Amino acid sequence: MASQEIDTLASALARLPGLGPRSARRAVLWLVKRRDTALVQLLAALDDVAARLVECTICGNVDTTDPCAICADPRRDQRSLCVVEDVADLWALDRARLFTGRYHVLGGRLSALEGVRPEDLTIGKLLDRVEKGGIDEVVLATNATLEGQTTAHYIAERLEGFPVRITQLAHGLPVGGELDYLDEGTLAQALRARRPV
Structure with a gap:
């Protein structure tokens, strides 16, 4: 049982790519145990990025x-x-x-x-x-x-x-890829883009 604030933080983290509810709860527990070092640094970094983040007017980066x-x-x-x-x-x-x-x-x-x-x-x-x-x-x-x-x-x-x-960009076989693990689309593209040896 956790407080509403901790549940809210876990829910927010769970929305990040690659994190589900269980991973988010583990991350929150890790941050809570290290609140004076890791949590404070994370909050400062998030606050700094949120205040300074802009989209490049030239390229969109x-x-x-x-x-x-x-x-x-x-x-x-x-x-x-x-x-x-x-x-x-x-x-x-x-x-x-x-x-x-x-x-x-x-x-x-x-x-x-x-x-x-x-x-x-x-x-x-x-x-x-x-x-x-x-x-x-x-x-x-x-x-x-x-x-x-x-x-x-x-x-x-x-x-x-x-x-x-x-x-x-070229498409086809990845380096180190094995043919039996590749989908038909990748194989078809690799065959179409074949070149002389």
Whole structure:
């Protein structure tokens, strides 16, 4: 039996991705036992982020400065632009440190079932960025789902009139993957994208 405040905290934590009710209760108990160190630091960090968090007006990234650290970095290749669905995708790609250009966050993907139309995404801002010039390549890094591929195809059609090279992330077999564990869609894509050895 816990107080209403502790139950409320556990319920709030349970809404986070990867945490269910039991994991959230364990996290709350861990924080309560370390309230002078961990709980106080967590509250201070959450309060600081909540007060300073902004969306980058250039790319749509979430940071504590506008423009974000990526857009403000003069070492980034301004001629390459990687289009992603969400901020989590941007962070995943940038964490790999393989893409040295800049990003554009769409804010989702086209979905007829969910009622997400091109106007609901930042496709217009993307076209404006390309139209201003200075971009040689647009990398479409949408997810390998039906909606992600539909979104990539739509954007590629809209960019056809611009003098930019349009590329897309490769899809297929993961490194270390075993064929008998892969779904038919992944196998089909890997076969279609096969290349000479």
